[in-house]
Amino acid sequence: MTEHLPIFELAQSDPVLDKATFKTQEAALRTALLSAQYQQLAQGRQSLLIVVAGIDGAGKGATINLLNEWMDPRHIRTLAFDEPDAVDRERPPMWRYWNALPPKGKTGIVFGSWYALLVREAARKRPRPERIERLAMAIRRFEAMLAAEGVHLLKLWFHLSRSAQADRLQRLLASERTSWQVTPNDHKVYKKYDRLCLGGSASIGLTDRAHARWHIIPSADDNLRSIQTAERVLEALKSRPARVQPEPAVAPPPRVAVEDRLKVNVVEELDKDEYDTQIALWQGRLARAVRSDAFKQKSLVLAFEGQDAAGKGGAIRRIANALDARQYDIHQIAAPTAEELSRPYLWRFWHRLPRHGRVGIFDRSWYGRVLVERVEQFAAPSAWRRAYEEINDFETQLAANNVIVVKFWLAIDAQEQLTRFQAREHSPFKRFKITPEDWRNRDKWDAYARAANEMFARTDQPDAPWHVIAANDKRHARLAVLKHTVLALEHAI
């Protein structure tokens, strides 16, 4: 199977660095590292994420200590991942990496990164080329997104030759002082040496991009490993990040034929009694579905978008009424906080993903990027244009990992919005819902409509569909939202 893997030679010799040279270089490097670190911190424009991978026993653990000693440890976060635990397993695999992303200005050191699965697959007796390519492509897309969002990626592969690895084991085992450093895993690793090199080679060959470069660190000699690691980190801190090389789309090409989906009309009116009955019956179905055993292995994510005053809050309350308070969260998505702004923009939504058996309701959502941020020019055109694919990736990961995703656009027309705005202004307890900003947004009605229609065209995926709901009639809208939610849920469980 190896012919499918890129040919990437890992050296079989182990260079060394003498102590005197080390001492000289150490002093200069530490000084330079600190100053570069403070500069990154002061600028606050990007974070540095150091992916640490390689052969076990090559000194990955020592690298944490090195960087924490040579740099200012207050601005470094070690992000070390083991096998996913029970909490991780209730979310898509990338969830724990997203959650841990350090803010701009800081440095993160990632152990047990998103390469673990790829290395493992490539190190199988019979690696599956399609799976390797799929894993590598997912990584490339993730890293391209990180880079575009101001995360500087530095990827280090710690390498030593098979004989150096054998020597190290023998040396450690020879003394009681050091034998504890050898774990059962080290013996396993030694046996699998060639296959792990193949895994590394695949990781490097398939994911080396200008914006996410791999570097091989020769690791048999502690001095050389320390100096080369520090040099790579220093380079990364001092260089401007490379221009992101875009990754072609995985999803079927987006529907570029943008149609106007906002002109929706209700044919029949619902009288109050009929509405009350219907709402209660569908709420009953919703309550039964979320109490079902099948839902204990699933999560439900509902995203609500729509013009101001379209009735999102009222529709959400009709859903919430059918649920146990311990089973759902309503996330009111407003302007991002400073903490949120200092991470890639999807971070705050990954962060809020519900566990199994729970419902996450988003009152406005990750679509803000291609709606308000586009129209108000908070996001650069390059940023919101790439967001469609990033959002599709996000939702595909949710759908592929037991998260049911349903998206609603509540559509009212301009006249109805005006009526509701005026009613709000005249009600002492609804006045808070209307601000000068709402009136300004209203002036941009057409720009928002264009953005919404392009959004539908580019992000209406089979496993995360958009439902455009006619919402001039509140009863109709609330009932329709409830029905779509129930049907999606019943279909999935």
Next chain:
Amino acid sequence: MTEHLPIFELAQSDPVLDKATFKTQEAALRTALLSAQYQQLAQGRQSLLIVVAGIDGAGKGATINLLNEWMDPRHIRTLAFDEPDAVDRERPPMWRYWNALPPKGKTGIVFGSWYALLVREAARKRPRPERIERLAMAIRRFEAMLAAEGVHLLKLWFHLSRSAQADRLQRLLASERTSWQVTPNDHKVYKKYDRLCLGGSASIGLTDRAHARWHIIPSADDNLRSIQTAERVLEALKSRPARVQPEPAVAPPPRVAVEDRLKVNVVEELDKDEYDTQIALWQGRLARAVRSDAFKQKSLVLAFEGQDAAGKGGAIRRIANALDARQYDIHQIAAPTAEELSRPYLWRFWHRLPRHGRVGIFDRSWYGRVLVERVEQFAAPSAWRRAYEEINDFETQLAANNVIVVKFWLAIDAQEQLTRFQAREHSPFKRFKITPEDWRNRDKWDAYARAANEMFARTDQPDAPWHVIAANDKRHARLAVLKHTVLALEHAI
């Protein structure tokens, strides 16, 4: 057993409110609630925490919807707790409540609160009075701390009579539209009505304090329940919080005889070879202990304090060297962020508690409150004075829940500090460790020493001991820290 419980009558009648009165009051209340909510937000001095408890079926769920509809939901957080999950169970029971505390300015609605255990105990066939009193006292201490830290507590008990509860069940079951609202739990609750009232009565009677008042909300009638809930919330938002009534200490009276523990000297010097051997051997013991099966059910928390330049970082690295990167976190504790300042001060430490099988290393700790915050007058005297007991409570909860706590003070003398400061200033890569603030702190040497000695006297607990380490000799200090850590760990597993 009931004679041990306070006598607290819960009404057997169910008052109602007519619709016209409701409508009039609703409009006024909603307007007033919004304006009070915005005022709380603008002032940002305190958060409001609404504890929702009472008989199931009395409308606790409806209360979330009510408050989210009548107030601005963007500034409300619903904190609904079910049985503790696997993650919760790896920390002390209060951990999840601490984690969820809303920031100042915001309102939190707590379901399944810290009263769950107390109600359950009081509702047993044979309640255990000592356990009830212990649970109630822990709650009183927790709530007194919250109140002192700017959390306004409002506790609502939703009550209805046994016959009203029976009527409600019958009414809901009579129609397909509403029968889904009845869960198996509702039937159980009905059978246990009297005992749950007893549980409520105990909760209220034993934990009603001026700074954490209980209010009974008559809940058989939706209109009346809504209005009374809103009135209580409005009152709480508008009133200044009551003065906190201190709760007597649970721990044995603190040792008030403050002795000078900072005068520590090393008798013998360690030569380099002997030191290297010893360090390696003790690191081996540490590595074996944390890999043991017994440690999979425990966590280890290490707190490091000491004068500036006492060598905390070096001692910590000697610990970290023996651990797997995936097994520990080093928390560099600096000045609190805005997010941390808006919560009770122990929040950021609760937040960082390690899971089972993991080590949390705190480079400076929660003792900042009684050290730097005391000496630099960042905390009012009343705040740092009560902190000793709050910290003892915190550590007692850790120790009682499988967390091994070891605390180190690295003690150098003033001359040694001066030597190290000067050495730092002359090293290009250590200069970052020394700031004008360090020199200013040095001028307050005696004040810090007084604070440290009082801290030892008041917080040296058997299950969370202080080790004052002679640190003029770095080798001695590093080895001593390692030994104490290993011995504490080996003793506990």
